[in-house]
Amino acid sequence: MSNQQNLSASRPLSVEKIGGTSMSAYEAVRDNIILYPEFLYNRVFVVSAYAGVTNLLLEHKKTGEPGVYGLFARGDDMHAWQMSLETLRAELLKINAELFSDGEQLKHANAFIDERITDTREVLINLHEICSHGHFELREHLLTVRELLASIGEAHSAYNLASLLQNHGVNSQFVDLSGWDIKEKMPLDEHILSAFADIDFSTTLPIVTGYAHCSENLISTFDRGYSEMTFSRIAVMLKASEAVIHKEFHLSSADPRLVGESNAVPIGKTSYDIADQLANLGMEAIHPRAGKGLRQAEIPLRIMNTFEPDHHGTLITADYKSVEPKVEIIAGMEGLIAVEIFDQEMVNLQSEYETQILKVTKRNVCQVVSKDFNANTITLYINGSLKKISKATAQFEELFPSAQITTSKLSMVSAMGSNMRVKGLLAQAIQSLADQGINIEAMHQNTRQVEMQIFVDADQYAIAVKALHQRLIEVHNHGNAIAKH
Template identity: 55%
Template sequence: MNGSNSHTVEKIGGTSMSQYQAVRDNIMLNQQLKNPYQRIFVVSAYAGMTNLLLEHKKTAEPGVYGRFASAEEDRSWMEAFETVRSKMVETNLELFGETALREKADRFILRRLDDAERALTDLNNLCQHGHFEIGDHLLKVREMLASIGEAHSAWNLAHLLQKEGINAVFVDLTGWDIDKAVDMDELIKEKFWSLDLKECLPIATGYCHSAKGLMATFDRGYSEMTFSRIAVLTKAEEAIIHKEYHLSSADPKMVGLDKVVPIGLTNYDVADQLANLGMEAIHPRAAKGLRQSEISLRVKNTFEPEHKGTLITSTYVSDKPKVEIVAGRQNVYSFELFDQDMMGQVNRFDIETLALINELKIQMVSKDVTANSITHYLSCNLKKAKRLQTLLENKFPEAEVNVRKVCIVSAIGSDMQEAGMLARAVKAIAEQGISIQALHQSMRQVDIQFVLDEKHFETATVALHKHLVEQENEV
């Protein structure tokens, strides 16, 4: 790969991708840049498209994959395919108008959709025979469907930029036409090896084919892993993520746009804490590669191109102890396992409980232990919570299993080692008349977590931000 000694690798999120004019003017043709090259772009599917292909990220309403996975004789997944087709063709019309290029865009994506539908039909027919189980193939189906969204957006963006006079190149990492599974790193190297970044602008798919499968580990966070591996393997100077909002001191919708402040600098420890609370700047496993290769990550707001955004490094520590971000997580269930005989054998209870949690693919946010109880704080839906409760009661018939819905609100910073900070945080919550169910602060001193009744989530977030961020900034 030529011209690669001072390039950036940049990822554009789905919400931003759905607003081409902002992407073109604020990112691609940004007036602050001397030229549009020396950059590699990794793009997500248009907003809502992966929901239609897989399932809705928040409501779990099934898309093509969701319907196919649960269908036996039912062919409702074909109707879901028609919905995707209509949406993708409609998007092409909005972007290209009634032009020959729009017809070309339609041909490209409709061919992929036809191939995918044919593959699912064949698989469905095959699995009518007793020797074949559809469950054995679902992960591959999920990967194939997910890749279509990114192929659509990357192909479109490359060709739209070519219309603007930029030598954009569509880099298809989906492995759609390859006849054997290959290693992800090898595929990335092969695709980028011959590109001269001084003269072309690669637009790569956020989904990358992998022999092991990206979604088994990252599920919907796969585009961040693709982005990270490209940055590491091409030895990028900096990695940049373009989002529709700033990485701010709290959620502006909750605390108020006039009260939050964009975070100028922070470190990967803070990014990991945010990811644990479901507010990913970047997936922790994707961040690990950047961190180990000493590549800084910048998070920028697509709609404020003049703002430098948030720079995340492995070495940054705030010049004085402070809280940088107040964040939290709702829809958390606490599973308290109490057994008078647990003393001295907590590990056995913990190991067996964790095995059940992993089996159900539930994310653990935190946990605490006493002499005769262990409590896991888990992010999951009610269905999985009830299932886990039943499994625990069967596994430990002598124990008490207490389940309740809670929320976690956390104060996070790169350096919070200051006497009195914990006391101020507790006071901020106590002044609202909120009872604290549990409190966690690790020796690493990068966050303080409060476990509260779920109804106090917003009140506690606003109170902590006011006392620990706003008042500190006034000093």
């Protein structure tokens, strides 16, 4: 056994996830993650599809432009989705050509993904023909179609990475959880244990698909966040000592695009509690349900920057609480709608009103980011489309005919920290915004002292983030991490 293998055999198991943007930078993944620093094994890598591939498979994450799935789901144009599938095929073969310099390896990689796409095309054609008969409804099969298509992206990237690493003496093994050849669905945990049953982690490096075919139908609950749940359950079932997510950026004190790259500081340490607060704002370190499994299993999560391997990253644990009270993150959310429901008949009936109100927001798929109330008013701060919010507002008017309902556009800026019991913190925050001429429309801070939410005019978000970051974080000159370890 080599010295490297001795080191690997003696270290505990870590389960690591590589994001799509990082996956598209193969040399950085190879040099900064796989071969860094001196051990190869006792690690499991769960990989996402290459950047942009899932947009082509499903729909564009930001614009909503339909991919293969979106076009197929319309059910009225066979040519459109088939053309989209061929566009996808060309893109994946182009990625292969850029990655593989060895002609024989390229041939095998192309054959692998060609077979998947061709088989998928035949399945979708047959399904479309079956659903053209009155006894079969296409919409009843769309979730399965979405899963089938989503799995192609991760199978492509995982197969490629496993194959490429073998060129560098790595005993890598492609582990396909996509269920391509499985006849029956298994529960996710059972599927994981079966897939890893015969792997010796001290001598083999598994490269695993981020999509896992299972009876829980991950995509129905997590949609495009399924890879984090796969990653989390693998870590739990294999009893990993640590879970690691490799991203193209650090988990930082604020968005570097708003406060400047030289001013944003890696957090270094924080808690799963703070990770939940970030997820509520759409800035996930990890999906809350995936984080829950790690937290319950007492597995710490480390967020690493793929392009800065020497930095220790940010360690997230269940029990972390900063010894010195401080603000760790300035984050927030733009484009919120505040829906204010004022009704003098609400006095002493807030809970009854709230129950009915939340039923309406759930029915209309409106994300309530925050809410507040007093004796006769409940205000909801909603993240959602104007169409959905308008529909919900109309239903509020029907439910509460005596109420006055008003809406306004706001942004929310949030200061977070595992321990924010800082004397005068509220005064500092208010003063920093006042110095920039920003009026505070509303604010919240509860007794747990882990988050302060401030609502400002919709167009003042960037200025507010920068002002709070300067006053509450930058003045402390934290160096290369707020909490070093």
